[in-house]
Amino acid sequence: MSQQLNAFFAAVSDPTRRAVVERLASGSATVSELAAPHPIALPTFMRHLKVLEDSGIVRSVKKGRVRTCHIEAEPLIAAQGWLAWQREIWEGRLDRLEALALQVDAADKGETDVT
């Protein structure tokens, strides 16, 4: 799980690789189709694709001379789950701080009323 998150987050820390994920989210595509919008050398693009495949978020199938890629949702869902979990803990803490602040306010007001 931790290894998968390492690989997934490293994979999507590059804008070219994120663009490939964005493209594949809306449907499978061949390597040529994926490479076309990127003004970089094909071997460089292939290295990006390899990082995505190694991280498990992209899978590809070769049929004759054409390699078609698709997205695997599981690593994406796991990464989103980790982020959502951090946010929940963090927002839960804010809620508790707010409740505490209200208590302190109420106590202060109580004191002011008495004096």
Place this chain on the structure above:
Amino acid sequence: MSQQLNAFFAAVSDPTRRAVVERLASGSATVSELAAPHPIALPTFMRHLKVLEDSGIVRSVKKGRVRTCHIEAEPLIAAQGWLAWQREIWEGRLDRLEALALQVDAADKGETDVT
């Protein structure tokens, strides 16, 4: 925005740095408190902390000799937003594929009924 995502995803692609984010999600902590659970040299730990600060997810304040760190939610929310967006596109496509499959099924059934 893209730069922020690059830095955020690279920052959380390391398990030590993710552990720091997990710890800070539940409350501020001093550098010593953050470093304590990690069996690595302090300079190595400080380099991890610097990556987290550079990515904007961790901020720190020095008071006397004690540096206290806290989490900044904004980069985390942006990253979660990007993942949620990919997932939405991807799941929307699955829904459309399913609808299409049902149509094809219905058409097949129609043909079978006729012949």
